Amino acid sequence: MPSPVPSSAIIYTHTDEAPLLATYSFLPIVQAYAAQAGVPLETRDISLAGRIIAAFGDRLPEDRRMADHLAELGELAKRPEANIIKLPNISASIPQLKAAIAELREQGYDLPAYPDEPATDEERDARARYDRLKGSAVNPVLREGNSDRRAPDSVKQYARTHPHSMGAWSPESKTSVATMDDGDFRHSEQSVVLPADDTLRIEHVGTDGEVTVLKESVPVLAGEVVDATRMDVARLRAFLAEQIVRAAADGVLFSVHLKATMMKVSDPIIFGHVVRAFFPQLFQEHGAALEAAGISPNDGLGGILSGAASLPEGDAIKQAVADGLAAGPRLAMVDSDRGITNLHVPSDVIVDASMPAMIRTSGHMWGPDGEEDDTLAVIPDSSYAGIYQAVIDNCREHGALDPATMGTVPNVGLMAQAAEEYGSHDKTFEIADAGTVRVVNSAGETLLEHDVRSGDIWRACQTKDLPIRNWVELAVTRARATGDPAVFWLDETRAHDANLIAKVHEYLRDHDTDGLDIQILAPVDAARLSVERIRQGLNTISVTGNVLRDYNTDLFPILELGTSAKMLSVVPLLNGGGLFETGAGGSAPKHVQQLLKENYLRWDSLGEFLALAVSFEHYATATGNSGAKVLGVTLDRATGTFLNENRSPARKVGSIDNRGSHFYLALYWAQELAKQTDDPALAKAFAPLAETLAANEQVITDELIAVQGSPVDLGGYFRPDPEKAAAVMRPSTTFNEVLASL
Structure with a gap:
């Protein structure tokens, strides 16, 4: 049973990778400062490793x-x-999940291996438990509210004053997006609004009439939007083959951009089809041997190469891979120095992070020769691929965007109660046999229906009415608070969006919208408008569904701020609580690799500073603790100084990294607390600390930098040893002693 949570505490989550390591450095500071105002701060472990352990207790x-x-x-x-x-936490792909299991087993945890093809009841039980941990398993549980994500004024001003590098776009750039025009999820979608509470059933009807229940019970509420769609795999294969030929003919890099973490069932399968399409000879000659060995293209080229080492045909398989790389178009690389391609690991190239990074870098990705080049970005499903093409077209015509003058595109995202969680649940299936998949209500009536063939991918999702009402209200609230236009990114020609548009029109009537600029535009048109406006220095609120929330809260921040980690992400929970998210974790694995290699963590904790300040203010409002409000206000001021003094982690060893940035935040925060007049007791408590930290600035930074340059041992990647991690992340004896004196 879950242990009880204190009713008046801030809960700080332990997650994964770079954010987890940064917590070992930053959390002791927060706990020490919060304690002075009587604010209890508890921790809970929702890391991938922690969730695996909990699942097999x-x-x-x-x-x-x-x-x-x-x-x-x-x-x-x-x-x-x-x-x-x-x-940020790991949204685990199967390779990541298997790696975490292997590490925990090495650490002495009696866990079963991940069964690729479960044959016994015990294996089926283990597979079911592990499958609940894959993909976006955390966010739907916690997000009992819709998303309000924006760049704070201090962060935006810093980006304008200290603009990050942006590539130079050429009108002759060949970079473009390739997407399907038929047979994909976008064009196959059906949608229905439920008139009353009900329980639905998903079933497959074979060509011989045999009915197989795929999902026995799908509870729904009145007003809920239920969608179903399919990917025609035959058309997918034909499309992929065409794009491989096109990339070679155009002389550009070939890349694929998917969401194999959140879309944990559908997108790994699609990724596997891309691997098959790129290496046809490999699978023609060795496909049977790979399948017999349990080596799946869904796990990527890296899994094939590592698995082939133990096979009799191993050398021939490796040669077939080399021949495929030579015969095909040049493949975009994740790490050209190490030979890690775009197709090595499904979780390496995530569309919402990889596409804006490419746009920011002149539309280039890295080639196998270690040089940048124009790229054909393949995004098979056309639901939102067009938004990236719209931004690319704008940059090709007008040149790179300028962070010094750009406006901003904040987001109001529909995500409460697992809204639009495509691919992240148990309603996605790879179809075994031809026939029909249908969604049936309790009266036996068919609500949604698709003809399917073997190998097709079918999926459904739900969006409850209450989150939609709240989403519309939040959009109006933000438009009223800012005076900026609010644009709903909805396409009337798409089945799901058409139902949402009807609800948006209905619920807008519940609010005073006089004087507000509220529009509904198809995503491509909304993207064009938004990028045109940010180029003019104007702001536009994007009001989107859940998947586009994911995409837009990386796309625009990466262009505006250089990273999405600097966004303030507030989730006003439906029942009055608050969830405060601290940015995106797409770069987290690379930062850990650098720390392990040279004891330097470049991870930027700015998102935590921003979220924590709002969390303190929320706590003050909820509990009447005036000291908590002072903590929040002074932390916000300290963050402004932190940005103005450019104390974010630098790029290279020998400069302050994440640990140094935490010291400076602690210094500026103590100084702000010491000079504030709203709480004399807090000012008195922090005055000596502020003086001591300032007096020891050089000693502390020298101690923090002195440890850099050599490899470190954390005792684990997914579950570091706490003592080793703390020692690595708190290497300044002086700072630790000063903080303890508080």
């Missing part, structure tokens, strides 16, 4: 078990006292 000894902290926080998120700070 029944087979672990008592001292190795962990409570299900995610389930606990999911319940808390439904209560008005919720105040949760959520750091």
